[in-house]
């Protein structure tokens with residue numbers, strides 16, 4: 277199967293390429309970047325969701341929406357990465373399982389992934405300390421030196437209950453924290469976590485490339501931590517309104533996403549038209565295919581919609597690592613059976629999402645890049 281990631285965006289663009297791939301303010305993958313000016317009366321860790329969503333919550337009331345109903349809880353396909361270190365037969369079988377899960381589910385979980393437990397625990401404890409700080413302090417980002425816009429909460433202009441996001445996050449460009457020289461415990465923990473998880477991400481991406489018969493080596497060369505993102509999520513408990521979304525349904529703007537979640541649960545994914553709740557496994561990292569891999573593999577691997585439902589009693593934490601290439605990287609779909617998507621640069625893709633979020637309120641994603649069918 278022929279496919280490529282070209283390094284530089286071509287100088288002459290095809291007539292269909294109308295948007296530029298110049299540098300942008302990064303958008304979060306779930307496209308929630310609220311931060312509307314809201315007056316706060318109390319000092320608390322939680323963003324002022326109730327004030328920001330007041331009108332909508334009053335109008336809609338506490339009703340169960342059909343779209344919120346979950347059909348079943350499941351364990352994601354479980355891959356033991358230890359198998360990759362055994363004999364040829366085990367390695368081969370393990371790679372097949374990874375590719376199969378990526379085609380059928382777009383999601384799987386890995387154990388024995390090599391990210392040290394103490395790295396995960398240290399990062400989680402720093403994440404909790406950070407996100408439990410008072411809301412006003414988080415907004416001010418005083419001691420963190422992250423890029424503007426790294427702290428995000430809620431949904432900008434929701435029009436219905438399904439669009440509410442009861443969560444907050446630090447969406448961190450890794451260039452902001454790399455080489456932190458251990459000045460700050462939080463930054464150091466994020467860096468250690470990101471570097472360790474990046475190795476797993478690249479190994480899995482290379483396996484997926486190999487299994488689809490694509491070019492290998494490119495993820496190791498191109499998807500370096502400095503072009504990737506780390507998002508630290510907090511989902512405050514939402515006792516007043518049941519079935520509120522912690523995070524709206526979305527696909528990820530990445531090649532791969534690696535997620536570490538706590539034991540609370542709430543992550544759901546869409547499979548065969550039904551929402552399925554993912555059973556937490558504290559030893560596992562969850563992997564999901566992002567839009568770039570779906571495009572590059574010409575729809576072989578699936579970038580699947582997922583969401584998080586808020587818990588009425590417990591707050592929840594998760595950390596997501598987004599494996600991304602530099603912005604000028606061009607994604608060209610595999611040609612077998614005819615390319616489904618036109619080529620686009622990662623920068624162009626992100627720009628289009630930003631434009632869509634601003635103009636129509638949500639990400640359209642890969643559909644914008646479909647080639648006309650013959």
Ligand SMILES: O=C(O)CCC(=O)C(=O)O
Pocket residue numbers: 305306507509523528535537542543582583584593594595596
């Ligand atoms: O918290 C989770 O389980 C999912 C997070 C997620 O989808 C995201 O950060 O884009």
